[in-house]
Amino acid sequence: MLFNSLTFLVFFAVVLALHALPIPWRARKINLLVASYVFYGAWNPPFVVLLWISTVLDWYVAKGIYREERPARRRALLLLSIAGNLGILGYFKYGEFLLENWQAAMRLVGIEWVPPEWSIVLPVGISFYTFQTMAYSLDVYLRRERPARSFLDFALFVTFFPQLVAGPIVRPADLVPQFAEPRRATSRQLAWGLGLMSLGLFEKVVVADTLMAPSADEVFRAAGPLHALDAWIGVLAFSGQIFSDFAGYSTTAIGAALCLGFSITNNFRYPYAAIGFSDFWRRWHISLSTWLRDYLYVPLGGNRLGRRRTYVNLMTTMLLGGLWHGASWTFVAWGGLHGAYLAVERFLTERFSGSRLSSSTVTRLGLALLTYILVIVTWVFFRAHDFPSAWRLLGSMFGLAGEGEKVLYWIGIIEVAAVTAVMLAAHWRMRDTTLEAVVERTPAWVIATVWTLMVFAVITTQGSGNAFIYFQF
């Protein structure tokens, strides 16, 4: 079910009430587990089976790896986990993509082959929970962690509803130990958790869906060249939409977990104030970028195998990171561009680090602006349906497409420009601090006023009911 739905409001109220009951901790954990299955099954009940498969597979595989001393057997067990999880992911998410590419490859060698029709529904959040369970087996294999002691705790780790379908991708060591001891939110945690949920829903429902999505949709569905202003506003709108949508989900998830007494780490840290791309990836979808770093980049050799190999590892990680987002070459291109930016940044940093110029405020602002512009231009590949659409839009943005059609009214342009300006200012202001630190210094009446206005704005949108963008990944 969607966070931005009445169904979730009722569901969450029931879960909070059950969690507050004076019953044994084990019974409360079972409540949470059942609630998580209900949360997931509310989309498509049969897909709960996939969660069970992933849970049971990694529970037994990790135990086997932990007990096993023979390297070959340990490796075989790990491969079983990876094959199981990536197999599920591959079948549901990449099956059609693979068939289409196979068809194209066959055509290149003169063989006309028509693939069978592929009409598989993508289970919501499959990329998130398969990565989360794989991390568990990988941690045990790499001897970073012991297996969980309780199957219930492990099942809850895989299924915990606040972050089940769109992250943050939580590590076993961060969450499993929290299930060991009885937890119940304090009144302060409950209030702050509700505050975070309000902020997250405001970002999603008001900023992403109401203010940014209409202009982004209008521009990205255009079939011909656009006026440069429309093209730029559309891309800015999508930049704001995807951040508000995804960070909104993460903030709501963190708030929901906190209301139940659990702590989940931040997934975003004001990414549009990033200075450079390594900084960007320390601020954007942190749980995925650290996952890719720890389970892909580092095992590939990271930066330990020489300069050339470092660049290869970097690019491989980012290409696969792009592919993780969706079964399309446009996502791969998006990842590849970010890989290229990181590589160039690495190259330049090795040569120019330590210069006085690089630490001046003007340079930092300039670099932040350059980073932001490259990030938003690169979003074109992320959002466009195909390469021709992406090239067409880029052509419109950079004046290569002639006059182009105007598709946005002033009101849309004003909304996007205003939200973008406020968002950039807020990210820059918050760059080196945290929300908690700022709130702690803010007068109570200001907090109450801002919180009220956010909730009221959410109410006036009447809940658009749009799914979160990252559900599809």
Next chain:
Amino acid sequence: MPSSTSSSERPVPDRPWPAILGAVVLATAALTAAWELYWREIGFVTHDYVDTPSLWATQRRRATGDRTVLIGSSRMYFDVNLRAWAEETDGPRPIQLSLVGTSPRGLLTELANDSTVRGLVVVGVTPGIFFRTRRGYLGDFPERAERESPSEWLGQRLFMAMERAFAFIDWDTRLGTILERQPIPVREGMILDRAVRKVSRTRPARQGWLEPRILEDSVYRQLVRDIWMDGDDSPDRRPSPPADSVTALIAELDRDIGRIRARGGDVAFVRFPSSGRVLESEHRDFPRERYWDRLAREVDAVAIYYQDHPALSGYQTPEWSHLSRDDAQRFTRALVPILMDSLERRR
């Protein structure tokens, strides 16, 4: 474990949270109450339901057996009174599956392919929508209804409970709609493509009727009329569909009618009243002899054009396209006997 994901308790800012939360609850309640009063003052009412895929799905699930099913666009939706229909036929109320601004052709095919549908299907024909191939405004409703999740099913029930309590729940009162309708000049070179204003009210069984404000408020009525005619005099307006598209349509309809009839059901077509510039535009773009008359002549089904029956003529369409609520009731009582008689004679 990797340092970047190290576990720690989330900090909670040191503020007087119980007082803040209490203030937020009270202030939000006060603002929402004021918002509600504001919209009630303007004329919005409770028990008026937003048409959603889930609301449509509740009726689609009932469209089985020999129940009469109504499909069409807004005219079939607003101009038929379900209770009057039931009283005239001495049977149950028909199932209303019409979708505003949407062609019923795809839905007719879907019903034809559904072996559980064995009753009469009445198709409303609005020329500008029916004779074009585009699905239209709410064309994705049937697919979305088919994919309805348990969460959406429950959400619809909760949403309807809110609609029973709050008048401000309406498409026209959403923040996004309000922003979109701000009177800001149009950019040079663009034409204002105004969204349709609130033109109807809806009950849970999808009984729709024309928004009373259109009858009472001449400025609002003129606004609705103007929006219907937006782009009508533009040289870029869509051309009329070619003659061969009608030939293809007739083949498509015959196929669907044959399937429904093979199960004991039947299909009939009805052209509802329109007037003023809307009617002029329809006559210009869809001349009766080239479109409706061919349909009536070549399709093997009953086809009723309101102007052919004195009992169906003379009704007022205040904004040129739909009947008022009272006229819809009278029109339905006049239409049903004509329709039943035609079906009987055809058999």
